[in-house]
Amino acid sequence: MEVKARAPGKIILAGEHAVVHGSTAVAACIDLYTYVSLRFPADSDDDDTLKLVLKDMELNFSWSVTRIKATLSHLGSPFPSTPTTCSMEVIKSIAVLVDEQNIPEAKIGLSSGATAFLWLYTSIIGFKPATVVVTSDLPLGAGLGSSAAFCVSLTAALLGSLNSVHLDKNHQGWLTYGESDLDLLNKWAFEGEKIIHGKPSGLDNTVSTYGNIIKFRSGNMTCIKSNMPLKMLITNTKVGRNTRALVAGVSERSMRHPDAMSSVFNAVDSISKELSTIIESPTPDDLSITEKEERLEELMEMNQGLLQCMGVSHSSIETVLRTTLKFKLASKLTGAGGGGCALTLLPTLLSATVVEKVTTELETCGFQCLIAGIGGTGVEVCFGGLS
Numbered sequence: 294m295e296v297k298a299r300a301p302g303k304i305i306l307a308g309e310h311a312v313v314h315g316s317t318a319v320a321a322c323i324d325l326y327t328y329v330s331l332r333f334p335a336d337s338d339d340d341d342t343l344k345l346v347l348k349d350m351e352l353n354f355s356w357s358v359t360r361i362k363a364t365l366s367h368l369g370s371p372f373p374s375t376p377t378t379c380s381m382e383v384i385k386s387i388a389v390l391v392d393e394q395n396i397p398e399a400k401i402g403l404s405s406g407a408t409a410f411l412w413l414y415t416s417i418i419g420f421k422p423a424t425v426v427v428t429s430d431l432p433l434g435a436g437l438g439s440s441a442a443f444c445v446s447l448t449a450a451l452l453g454s455l456n457s458v459h460l461d462k463n464h465q466g467w468l469t470y471g472e473s474d475l476d477l478l479n480k481w482a483f484e485g486e487k488i489i490h491g492k493p494s495g496l497d498n499t500v501s502t503y504g505n506i507i508k509f510r511s512g513n514m515t516c517i518k519s520n521m522p523l524k525m526l527i528t529n530t531k532v533g534r535n536t537r538a539l540v541a542g543v544s545e546r547s548m549r550h551p552d553a554m555s556s557v558f559n560a561v562d563s564i565s566k567e568l569s570t571i572i573e574s575p576t577p578d579d580l581s582i583t584e585k586e587e588r589l590e591e592l593m594e595m596n597q598g599l600l601q602c603m604g605v606s607h608s609s610i611e612t613v614l615r616t617t618l619k620f621k622l623a624s625k626l627t628g629a630g631g632g633g634c635a636l637t638l639l640p641t642l643l644s645a646t647v648v649e650k651v652t653t654e655l656e657t658c659g660f661q662c663l664i665a666g667i668g669g670t671g672v673e674v675c676f677g678g679l680s
């Protein structure tokens with residue numbers, strides 16, 4: 294049997310980092326996906342290996358199931374209906390299995406992904422041979438939620454292979470999970486994100502699981518129905534960074550300056566709330582689309598200033614801000630910052646010529662620009678019948 298799954302990446306319109314400290318954030322999924330295919334060998338096959346193929350990265354990992362079992366069987370796996378945090382002690386045991394794969398230094402960031410894989414696989418499936426193939430449209434470590442899309446799509450494929458999860462396995466094409474299975478999936482994906490991010494808020498895995506545009510605070514989400522066009526230019530500065538280190542840096546700063554940072558987080562909370570109210574309010578209401586866009590631009594600029602205060606901007610992000618400002622366009626970083634991606638609001642009345650000019654100038658700086666569809670469906674699974 295083959296189970297396929299796909300989960301979207303995301304953009305954060307407001308509230309990254311502050312959301313880790315209890316503020317509201319607003320995020321939307323984008324139509325760029327991570328895909329996972331899970332295949333179990335036929336019973337007749339004499340196969341004892343669990344294989345993880347990271348196709349885009351040209352990396353093949355394989356572990357003997359007997360060896361994994363010897364390391365982890367004391368945990369009583371599998372326990373698919375009980376999402377459980379991987380303890381530091383178990384992370385260390387899994388790290389030994391990952392180290393044995395001799396990941397090249399240039400790709401060493403993938404070791405946290407491989408650790409999350411082994412935790413999710415053994416916790417949900419147990420000690421069974423399989424081949425898991427991963428591909429992704431998303432740039433890794435660039436702020437578009439690749440880690441969450443990886444954890445969500447992987448969990449979707451794993452849970453989809455279980456008989457206890459109710460899905461029509463004869464359905465042709467992509468299928469969505471029922472509400473309670475989605476909740477279980479999201480909890481497991483969050484446990485994977487903890488291994489990659491250290492202290493995630495849960496925002497990224499939640500928007501990848503449920504899709505749409507969401508308002509999120511302290512683990513609770515509300516879907517937002519947008520009443521205005523929201524066209525964003527995404528610029529990838531291609532400056533690599535790591536969310537775990539950036540999140541830890543903000544926490545350290547907030548320990549050094551608790552009062553000042555708590556005011557910063559409160560200000561972000563107000564920005565996210567105001568931004569979601571503007572997006573949701575009916576048009577024409579008291580504000581025209583153009584007025585709403587101007588308010589959003591101002592809020593994005595304010596949020597960017599506060600992200601700078603948190604210490605997560607970067608000279609490459611500042612270059613994007615300066616370049617887009619020349620065309621009177623507002624931008625902010627999206628995701629964890631420190632490089633990665635920036636968002637620029639493209640107002641409805643902006644001419645195609647200006648979009649072309651700003652894109653060309655950003656690309657001349659060595660950046661990569663894209664416009665993604667936002668707010669679609671979240672994670673999906675498929676048991677065959679994809680063209």
Ligand SMILES: Nc1ncnc2c1ncn2[C@@H]1O[C@H](COP(=O)(O)OP(=O)(O)OP(=O)(O)O)[C@@H](O)[C@H]1O
Binds near residue numbers: 403428443489497
């Ligand atoms: N397709 C994938 N295959 C394997 N590992 C992945 C994949 N996508 C993400 N990862 C893991 O996630 C890490 C990147 O996660 P990180 O949280 O730093 O960035 P991001 O999720 O892209 O950005 P942000 O968290 O700011 O949205 C990679 O180094 C890798 O360990």
Ligand SMILES: C[C@@](O)(CCO)CC(=O)[O-]
Binds near residue numbers: 305492496540
């Ligand atoms: C930086 C952060 O707020 C968003 C990363 O996309 C981290 C998190 O919420 O887990």
Ligand SMILES: [Mg+2]
Binds near residue numbers: 490497
């Ligand atoms: Mg991430």
